[in-house]
Amino acid sequence: MTDEARREILTRVRGSCRGAGAVRxxxxxxxxxRSPVAQLPDPDLAVSxxxxxxxxxxxxxxxRDRSEAVRVIGRYLYERFRSHKLVAGNDSRLAALPWRDGxxxxxxxxxxxxxxxxxxxxxxxxxxxxxxFLVTGKGNPASNNLLPEDHLVLVDAGDLRPDLDQxxxxxxxxxxxxxxxxxxxxxxxxSSTGDIALQLVQGAHGPRRWHVVLVGDLAADTxxxxxxxxxxxxxxx
Amino acid sequence: xxxxxxxxxxRANRTVEQHCEDFLDQASAAMAQPERRKTMDxxxxxxxxxxxxxxxxxxxxEGLRQHVRAIRQHTLDNLDHYLPKFEQEALSxxxxxxxxxxxxxxxxxxxGICQQHKARRVTKGxxxxxxxxxxxxxxxxxxxxxxxTDLGEYIIQQAGETPSHIVAPAIHKPVAEIRQxxxxxxxxxxxxxETAADMVTESRQVLRxxxxxxxxxxxxxxxxxxxxxxxxxxxxxxxGDLCATLPPVLIVCTxxxxxxxxxxxxxxxxxxxxxxxxxxxxxxYTSFYSGPRRADEQDGPLETHIVLLDNHRSEILASDYxxxxxxxxxxxxxxxxxxxxxxxxxxxGAVYPGPVxxxxxxxxxxLEEAQLxxxxxxxxxxxxxxxxxxxxxxQLLRDLRHEEFRTGLTAGRxxxxxxxxxxxxxxxxxxxxxxxxxxxxxxxxxxxxxGFRHLPLAGGWTSQRDLPAPQGGTFxxxxxxxxxxxxxD
Numbered sequence: 001m002t003d004e005a006r007r008e009i010l011t012r013v014r015g016s017c018r019g020a021g022a023v024r025x026x027x028x029x030x031x032x033x034r035s036p037v038a039q040l041p042d043p044d045l046a047v048s049x050x051x052x053x054x055x056x057x058x059x060x061x062x063x064r065d066r067s068e069a070v071r072v073i074g075r076y077l078y079e080r081f082r083s084h085k086l087v088a089g090n091d092s093r094l095a096a097l098p099w100r101d102g103x104x105x106x107x108x109x110x111x112x113x114x115x116x117x118x119x120x121x122x123x124x125x126x127x128x129x130x131x132x133f134l135v136t137g138k139g140n141p142a143s144n145n146l147l148p149e150d151h152l153v154l155v156d157a158g159d160l161r162p163d164l165d166q167x168x169x170x171x172x173x174x175x176x177x178x179x180x181x182x183x184x185x186x187x188x189x190x191s192s193t194g195d196i197a198l199q200l201v202q203g204a205h206g207p208r209r210w211h212v213v214l215v216g217d218l219a220a221d222t223x224x225x226x227x228x229x230x231x232x233x234x235x236x237x
Numbered sequence: 238x239x240x241x242x243x244x245x246x247x248r249a250n251r252t253v254e255q256h257c258e259d260f261l262d263q264a265s266a267a268m269a270q271p272e273r274r275k276t277m278d279x280x281x282x283x284x285x286x287x288x289x290x291x292x293x294x295x296x297x298x299e300g301l302r303q304h305v306r307a308i309r310q311h312t313l314d315n316l317d318h319y320l321p322k323f324e325q326e327a328l329s330x331x332x333x334x335x336x337x338x339x340x341x342x343x344x345x346x347x348x349g350i351c352q353q354h355k356a357r358r359v360t361k362g363x364x365x366x367x368x369x370x371x372x373x374x375x376x377x378x379x380x381x382x383x384x385x386t387d388l389g390e391y392i393i394q395q396a397g398e399t400p401s402h403i404v405a406p407a408i409h410k411p412v413a414e415i416r417q418x419x420x421x422x423x424x425x426x427x428x429x430x431e432t433a434a435d436m437v438t439e440s441r442q443v444l445r446x447x448x449x450x451x452x453x454x455x456x457x458x459x460x461x462x463x464x465x466x467x468x469x470x471x472x473x474x475x476x477g478d479l480c481a482t483l484p485p486v487l488i489v490c491t492x493x494x495x496x497x498x499x500x501x502x503x504x505x506x507x508x509x510x511x512x513x514x515x516x517x518x519x520x521x522y523t524s525f526y527s528g529p530r531r532a533d534e535q536d537g538p539l540e541t542h543i544v545l546l547d548n549h550r551s552e553i554l555a556s557d558y559x560x561x562x563x564x565x566x567x568x569x570x571x572x573x574x575x576x577x578x579x580x581x582x583x584x585x586g587a588v589y590p591g592p593v594x595x596x597x598x599x600x601x602x603x604l605e606e607a608q609l610x611x612x613x614x615x616x617x618x619x620x621x622x623x624x625x626x627x628x629x630x631x632q633l634l635r636d637l638r639h640e641e642f643r644t645g646l647t648a649g650r651x652x653x654x655x656x657x658x659x660x661x662x663x664x665x666x667x668x669x670x671x672x673x674x675x676x677x678x679x680x681x682x683x684x685x686x687x688g689f690r691h692l693p694l695a696g697g698w699t700s701q702r703d704l705p706a707p708q709g710g711t712f713x714x715x716x717x718x719x720x721x722x723x724x725x726d
Contacts, residue, residue: 002346005547006336010320012551013493016559017317025315029498032307035505038518039296052518110535113449129519138533142482146475164504180330180465182530182537183481186523191475194515195389195405196433197276197412198283204388205441205448206475206522 037163038128041229045127045160046218050226052130056189057202058210062223067101069154069215074102076211077117080150087111087118087148091139094121094154110141111148118144122155123174126167129188132212133171136183140176145185151207153187157216255399255586257598260609264580272411273581280408281578287516288569288623295512305509306627308502309563312463313554319463319496320545326466327543330528335544340370343546347372347455347488348379350542354486356381356452360444362470362477363387364457365403365566366490366546368588369601372455384447386476388440395422401582403589404514404568409581412436444476454480454538458491459510459565460503461543467525468543469503471510475522487538489526492546494554494562500525506565509625513567549601558633561596563626568593570620570630576613585610592620592630599637608646611637669713676707683707 020028040048053060061076063069077084088094088106099106111118120140122132132153136142145151161167164186171184191206202208214222255263267273292298312319324334337343343366351359359381361367373394376383385394389406393399395418400406407415416430419439429435456477460469468489470477481487497503503525511517530537553562571577571591582590587598587607595610611634620630641647642655661668683689683706692699709715 002335002337005338005342008338009336009493009545009547009551010317012547013320013554014317016551016555017315019317020315022318025311025318028315029308029311032304032311035304035501035508036297036300038294038508041294055518056521113445131519131523136534136537137531138535141534141536142478143536146479146482164507165501168500168504180467180527182527182534184467184525185478186519186525187521188519188523189473189521191473192521193388193437193474195387195392195407196415196436197410198279198405198408199412199433201434201437203441204437204474204476205386205444205479210521 035165037165040127040162042225044219044222044225045162046157046214046216046222047226047229048162049125049127049130049155049160050212050214050223051229052127052188053212054130054227054230054232056130056210057192057200058130058189058212060212060214060223060226062218063213063215064217066096066215067098069213070097070099070102070104072102072213073119073152074104076152077104080209081116083116085116086152087115087144089120089138089140089144091121094119094139111144111146113147115148117150117152118148119152119154120144122153122159123176124159124161124167124170125155126161126164126186128163131164131167131186131188133167134185134187135171135174135176135181136185137176137181142183142185145187146191146206148207149203150209150211151187151190152211152213154213154215157214157218160214255583257586257602257607257610259586260580260584260613263586264584264613267409267581267584268579272413273409276408276411277578277581280402280405280572281575284516284569284572285623288513288572289516291512291516291518294518295508298512301505301508302625302627305502305505305565305625306563308497308505309626310560312496312498312502313494313559313562316493316496316554319498320493323461323463323466323496324545326463327461327468327528328466330466331541332466332528333540333542335542337544337546338548340546340548343367343370343490343544343548344372344375346542346544347490348376348381350486350488351376351381351453352379354452354540356486358447358451359383359453359455360447360451360480360484361385361390362454362456362472362480363390363406364455364490365400365588366457366492367455368400369548370490370546372490384444384451386444386447386480387472387474388437388476391440391444392418395419399583399588401590402568402571403566403591403593404571409583448479448483451484453486453488454482454484455488455490456480458489458495460506461491461496462498462500462503462525463496464499465527467500467503467527469507470524470526471507471520471522473515473517473521478522478524481524481526481538482536485539487526487529487541489541489543490546491543492548492550494550510565510567513565513569513623513625553600556600557636558596558600560626560628561593561600561633563628564593564597564624565626566593567625569623569625573619573623575615575617575619580613585613592634596630596633596637604637604641604644604646608641611641669711672711673714676711679707
């Protein structure tokens with residue numbers, strides 16, 4: 001049935017198209033230029049990125065280096081769950097973190113139903129809309145993005161790009177992204193729904209909270225500026 | 238999860254059905270329900286404001302809109318190149334690709350895959366294509382347990398209803414109705430269910446079990462990328478990603494007009510989609526999926542299928558309505574349509590309501606069946622203004638009405654009236670004289686009360702509101718006067 005359907009559909013489609021060659025089609029496509037991208041709310045990429053993270057109902061923290069990142073994560077876990085447990089993918093960058101510095105007890109592998117928190121290491125991030133790019137694979141099973149109550153994401157400030165296109169290019173240039181991975185997950189907030197009378201509720205199916213830890217040598221007021229720009233006071237964030 | 242038993246409710250067929258022939262009665266019934274009107278009024282007020290803010294924040298939104306429109310037109314003009322290209326790339330990614338000419342064929346293919354895997358439990362992400370083919374009913378009749386996982390879709394599935402909005406399927410249901418529905422359907426005993434957050438927590442708990450236990454996941458696609466065979470899935474809830482990650486078999490039900498040439502074109506579409514739909518800069522989950530899990534992966538489906546449905550789309554491609562295939566299913570035209578906001582989605586009695594549905598439904602079924610829908614329009618033009626794909630919806634609706642007239646479907650008295658109007662409008666002197674006379678007459682008759690409560694031949698208007706008595710002459714007279722004044726100046 002499907003072969004016959006395929007033949008019939010393709011014949012009909014051919015009858016409605018002009019039958020141009022691949023080279024000409026490619027030239028015409030290139031002539032259409034590139035998509036405009038969203039204007040950034042601040043000249044500083046990190047501020048713009050965090051502005052969108054806050055607007056997308058995420059939370060965020062800064063860390064100067066990997067040791068501070070682990071301490072930040074440890075504090076977050078303790079405040080949220082009175083625990084230091086965490087699931088993390090088999091990512092070499094995650095494995096190399098100085099976990100003892102933050103007293104964090106990671107379990108490397110795939111998240112299960114009932115896990116409270118998972119940590120991912122973003123392959124890239126886009127300031128255009130506060131998105132992190134995660135490539136599926138043993139380094140980051142998609143379940144880790146979806147099953148836990150809280151999803152924490154480490155982002156290297158050097159992996160920030162102004163727009164989605166450049167961030168995707170970076171995500172695909174890494175070892176995990178080179179061989180057409182099964183999935184590229186662009187995450188831009190906690191799981192949410194407005195399906196009950198337009199009331200926005202977090203934690204529809206996936207994480208109720210989405211926490212970004214931006215690692216790098218950033219201006220001390222980065223977080224405050226982003227928060228102010230997004231119109232949030234500290235208590236709201 | 239072996240002890241989990243699927244509730245009977247996911248085995249139930251739809252119990253509430255509407256038909257597009259009954260648009261007027263259904264619209265009247267919907268407008269007579271004050272509780273349901275509240276959310277619709279909020280939708281009509283809030284969504285345009287939120288979209289407007291998101292558009293303003295973006296910057297060159299019009300440039301983006303025109304860019305995506307050009308890409309979509311280019312793709313449709315060269316679909317004979319891009320469709321086989323997508324198929325080839327999707328196959329090389331390890332997918333099985335199926336073509337379905339009709340809804341029945343899609344349903345049969347999907348059932349065949351489920352039966353091949355001896356599957357009994359299916360979780361579904363939101364998919365308007367499978368609404369179009371009534372896949373749920375088909376699978377349920379075959380004995381499978383199918384559960385919708387988008388919260389809105391889940392609510393209406395439990396209620397035995399159809400979606401009333403292509404993005405927010407349960408927008409018509411007040412909170413109290415949803416609360417009662419959950420109390421009736423979920424055997425969870427005593428618990429707090431006062432707020433929307435309580436209800437979301439409950440559905441999360443119930444649906445998590447379904448995700449973990451199902452053997453097949455079914456999702457739709459927001460775009461298909463020809464250059465690498467990826468499919469794009471956009472959700473806020475993450476339910477589609479769970480369907481695409483946890484069950485061992487994944488079936489993507491989609492259509493050929495979702496194809497875009499490159500990943501960057503899919504990203505351009507992403508920029509338009511959430512801003513137009515709900516005023517977000519991007520949805521929470523934007524995912525590209527290529528095929529089955531790789532050797533080193535611990536999750537993801539072991540087998541993936543892509544089913545490409547035609548269902549009259551190749552005919553639309555060959556017709557003057559080709560631009561409809563540029564639609565990205567954002568629902569902005571619904572949110573901005575005064576008829577949709579007043580009447581609600583169920584009034585249309587079709588899978589796709591609002592302006593997009595009023596054009597699509599006659600094309601996907603027949604004009605005979607859906608002839609009322611192109612008339613459910615005030616010609617205000619807001620749908621075209623906000624359509625991210627820049628589809629000239631009012632023009633297409635006019636074309637369908639013209640088609641309706643041309644093929645003799647229009648009622649006799651309307652045909653007579655339209656012919657008379659056309660004849661008078663074709664004789665400018667007579668038109669000016671007749672309208673001038675009519676205006677003077679109405680002015681005189683109505684000047685005492687300032688308007689009319691009843692007026693012969695205008696019962697449709699005066700049944701709902703008074704008709705103000707005309708003041709100051711016809712439009713042509715006022716225009717001529719203004720021109721004279723300008724010349725004198």
